[in-house]
Amino acid sequence: MTHFGILCPPTDGHLNPMIALGRELQRRGNRVTLFAIANVESKILAAGLDYCSIEKSRYPQGTNIQSLSELGELSGFAALKYILNLMKEEVHLLLSEAPYALKNAGVEALLVDQTTIGGETIAEYLQIPFVTICNALPVNQEDTIPPFFTPWSYNTAWWARLRNRAAYLLMKRLTQPITQLLDEYRQSWNLPLYCDTPKRDSFSQLAQLSQLPAELEFPRKDLPKCFHFTGPYQDPSGREPIPFPYEKLTGQPLTHILHLYVQPQVM
Numbered sequence: 001m002t003h004f005g006i007l008c009p010p011t012d013g014h015l016n017p018m019i020a021l022g023r024e025l026q027r028r029g030n031r032v033t034l035f036a037i038a039n040v041e042s043k044i045l046a047a048g049l050d051y052c053s054i055e056k057s058r059y060p061q062g063t064n065i066q067s068l069s070e071l072g073e074l075s076g077f078a079a080l081k082y083i084l085n086l087m088k089e090e091v092h093l094l095l096s097e098a099p100y101a102l103k104n105a106g107v108e109a110l111l112v113d114q115t116t117i118g119g120e121t122i123a124e125y126l127q128i129p130f131v132t133i134c135n136a137l138p139v140n141q142e143d144t145i146p147p148f149f150t151p152w153s154y155n156t157a158w159w160a161r162l163r164n165r166a167a168y169l170l171m172k173r174l175t176q177p178i179t180q181l182l183d184e185y186r187q188s189w190n191l192p193l194y195c196d197t198p199k200r201d202s203f204s205q206l207a208q209l210s211q212l213p214a215e216l217e218f219p220r221k222d223l224p225k226c227f228h229f230t231g232p233y234q235d236p237s238g239r240e241p242i243p244f245p246y247e248k249l250t251g252q253p254l255t256h257i258l259h260l261y262v263q264p265q266v267m
Contacts, residue, residue, distance in 0.1 A: 005102050006034040006049075007094070007122070008113035008135065015040060017135045017211055017233035019047045021111060024235070033105055035098055052105055054097045087117065088178050094118045095185045099125055112204070114139060120202040121182055125189045132203040134210035135233075140201070141168055142222045154218045 004025055008014040015034075022032040026049065033050035034040075044051040095118050102110075103126060110130035112119030123130035137148045143161040146152035147168055152160075172179075183193045194200065207226050210217075214229035 001029055001031060003031045003033070003106050003108045004111060005105070005107035005109070006032065006111045007098065007116045007119050008034075008036070008111075008133070009115060010036050010040045014113050014115070014135045015043060018111065018113065018133065019044070019049065020233040020235035021133065022049045023047060033107065035101055037093075052101050054093065054101060084174060084178070087175075088181060091117050091178055091181055095121065095182070098122055102126060102128075114203065114208075117178060117202070118182060118185075120204070121186055121189075121191065124186075124191050129206055130204050131206055132208040134208065134212065137212065138208075138210050138217065138220075138223075138227075140203070140208075140220075140223060140227070142220065143168075144221070145218050147171065 002025075004022070006018050006022055008018045015036075018034065022034065026032050031050065033052055034044045035052045035054055036044070037054055041051050041053065094116070098118075099122050102122065107126075107128065109128055110119065110123050111133055112123070112130050114132050114134045115136060119130060119132075139148055141147075143164050144154070144156050146154060146160075146164055149171070150167055152163070179194055183195055186193055194202075203224075205224070205226060207228065208224065210227070210229050211232045212229065213231055217229070
């Protein structure tokens with residue numbers, strides 16, 4: 001039996017597929033613990049997985065919902081600035097608290113959401129293997145692939161590739177404070193610095209798994225050999241029942257809001 005730990009953003013789009021993977025590992029005789037902030041505890045326990053809170057006193061019940069609500073009131077550069085500040089705070093919390101929680105729990109391997117910044121650093125520090133899970137769009141960089149935070153179409157022309165590179169460089173610049181924070185921890189833990197290896201990404205070299213079907217992704221040419229398109233991770237039997245107010249449906253158009261997490265570039 002292996003004790004797997006899970007690190008992922010505390011939002012349904014990331015939690016649900018991770019829970020499905022965790023339950024499958026559990027069915028195969030392994031122990032699975034999800035490490036997260038306090039306001040997802042009931043969801044994890046309802047799925048039958050073990051749960052460990054990361055700094056419960058700093059993130060009381062409802063903090064994540066409040067953050068998303070505040071983000072929903074912003075747009076443009078103000079929204080981007082809010083996201084980056086929120087990400088830096090979450091990275092600091094993760095790096096300062098998660099390693100000790102994982103070690104004390106006896107975790108032997110990690111499943112790390114691709115958008116969980118710092119997962120690789122924690123795995124390296126604890127000297128345990130980890131697998132990268134792409135629960136959203138794969139954010140692996142290629143100059144022929146439009147950055148995931150843009151509305152651009154796929155195009156292999158020279159100007160499109162130049163445009164893509166410029167966007168990646170801009171994001172790298174904007175997320176530099178987060179990369180610097182990562183390197184502060186890596187330096188204190190005697191790990192190679194990202195600033196010294198600019199072409200290195202933060203994803204697993206053992207396995208990178210994407211629940212996006214390959215047919216729905218842009219044509220990829222430079223994915224590592226350990227990258228696998230596996231299809232969706234679903235297990236509704238482990239979810240909390242959520243009532244839907246069908247009586248409020250009037251036939252009017254509905255608006256769906258998509259929440260994107262920005263991955264800082266350490267390449």
